[in-house]
Amino acid sequence: MTQPLIQYEDVHKSFDDVEVLKGINLEVDPGEKISLIGPSGSGKTTIIRMLMTLEKPTSGLIKVDGTPLWHKEVNGKLVEADEKHLRKVRGDIGMVFQHFNLFPHMTILKNCTSAPINVQGVDKKVAEERAVEMLEKVGLGNKLDAYPAQLSGGQQQRVAIARSVVMRPKVMLFDEVTSALDPETVGEVLEVIRDIAKEGEMAMILVTHEMEFARDIADRIVFLESGKIAEEGKPLDILENPNSERLKTFLQRFRSNF
């Protein structure tokens, strides 16, 4: 049995005494695609931000490939991790943001080569070849020298995806990556994510409100409700035969989508 790539063990998170995650237990296998759905404020973003080390859990353990992310072992005891440890573990994780967050002072190509070169020590030529290949794959091979501000939202988000993929993470996190886009460009971004998902080797956790997309792409759907995982299972089971009333009500709002 392979060990899970990601493990959340009884993870809690509070913001100023308000508990927003109340004991999350979740495992993600290598290559597994997970859609995280749930009402606004249920804690979806917080779950993946903790894995990206952008938010620190209040208690509990998050493991990547069996290694605790926010803790490190010293003399058999778990102590708070330092930046060095975080950097080591974080290398396996990539994230695409709702608002792209491309670096505005770098060209599209440089956006996609800066981290491989400076962080991973990849040879400049190799990094550029990989970046060009990836940018061509997302349909932006002709924009290498453009700056982010010269691209549409959909194009920027495709660059952001390419920028993350060239780092070859073991798991990629997507936080509502189409919700800031014009409706007409949503499709092109989802298409790119579908293509990457098809290649298979990378695990993905996708926070999304696109139910049809969630169903198509995911091996498993996780329904989050007020800081707890309320239901999880195969996409069809979750979407067609929801158990809880809450999930039923939640899904009703998206009926028109599929």
Place this chain on the structure above:
Amino acid sequence: MRWDWSTVIEVFPLIFDAMWTTLGLTIACFSTAMIVGAIWTALKRIKFKPFNWFISFVLEFIRSTPPLVQLYFLFFAWPMIPYIGVTLDPFTVAVMGLGVHFSTYISEIYRSGIEGVPKGQLEAATALNFSTRQKWTKIILPQAIPPIIPMLGNYLIIMFKEIPLTIVVGVAGMLTVAEVYGVNNFEYLEPYTIVAFFFLAMSYPSSLLIQWLEKKMNRRFVNKPDKKGKGVTAT
């Protein structure tokens, strides 16, 4: 009192020579202000509250005291203080006084530049696993510096115009030379007019340059696509 061209011919070279002192002093003061300003900004980023309050107090104190008083203090009062008092030459006093006074404003400019970089930029840098150092050199500073260059330029001009204050400690700048000439020859109109002319001749083109820079910086990277969805490839 009448305008006398022969006086102009006599005093112009003297003031022209003193201009180099004024310019040199401006550059020395401004460099000091930029360096000390950076130190303030770094110190203010230390999150330990009492320390933060202390630095804020010091900055507020320096900013709220007239530079003229600071110059007087450094030159005349400080040497009298037992143990820590030292006598400094006029140029050093001028550089310390004006440099430190302006460093408090420069520090605010740096802070605004750094805070102007959106939080999402740092999060993306973290997601790409940049080191703390790389975040500063590759992500934050390249975005923080261009927009503040025009503001720094403005302060350079403001500071340039404050340089005559150093007359009180006896730095031989343009105003000092004009004053000395005036006292000795009972001719004030021409020397002071020439000094004013020099300040105008340098400040005005500089401010035009800064306006131009400002436009250029505003256009940099933030130009919106001409047509929706149709980017322009930069060459």
